[in-house]
């Protein structure tokens with residue numbers, strides 16, 4: 001699944017995981033975990049992430065190769081935010097079969113509001129938004145009841161413009177690449193969260 005920052009990739013991948021049991025593999029989440037753990041990968045990646053640039057392809061491809069060796073990946077996964085460049089897509093095609101590609105489209109002008117209002121549960125990583133998806137009980141996660149939440153370092157107005165730029169230059173060419181292989185499903189991401197989930201589920205049938 002690919003799309004611009006704030007397209008709803010993480011929101012949708014969590015819902016698809018809950019419904020189908022297919023694990024969500026988010027390179028963004030994996031990189032943030034590496035940064036938090038202070039690993040060599042995390043140290044290398046942080047400068048790119050803070051600047052809103054893509055992390056080099058070789059770092060990402062190594063992460064994915066390791067992740068796909070884990071037992072829960074044996075029946076398929078849903079990639080969230082990977083691949084993000086043509087070289088990443090080429091590398092993936094050597095590692096496993098890609099059956100469906102979901103492109104979530106959201107216009108640039110609503111991305112900044114989405115990104116700047118996002119917060120995530122520290123307990124279970126559920127994604128919320130100050131206005132568009134608040135918790136049902138103020139300050140308490142709907143899913144796990146945690147009262148601790150995070151806001152990402154790269155969720156600010158300056159970095160989001162670089163992330164959008166990287167998306168248009170390096171990631172959006174994946175649409176025609178996968179369309180030529182006949183596996184691209186383009187979905188309007190500027191609608192209610194439930195409607196988008198049901199379109200993704202139909203695309204995966």
Ligand code: AP5
Nearest residue numbers: 005006007008009010011027028049055081118128129132
């Ligand atoms: P990553 O973590 O993947 O960030 P991103 O692509 O910028 O996408 P986001 O996670 O910001 O948005 P999302 O689409 O998941 O939206 P969400 O569901 O949270 O990557 C971070 C960085 O890591 C990159 O910049 C790069 O440096 C590096 N990186 C990662 N993968 C890489 C790769 N493969 N190659 C190279 N570098 C890589 O939703 C956003 C907000 O909107 C939330 O608040 C949500 O509640 C709300 N929302 C969601 N859906 C809707 C809706 N339909 N209507 C209204 N609000 C909604």
Ligand code: MG
Nearest residue numbers: 009010011028
């Ligand atoms: Mg995400």
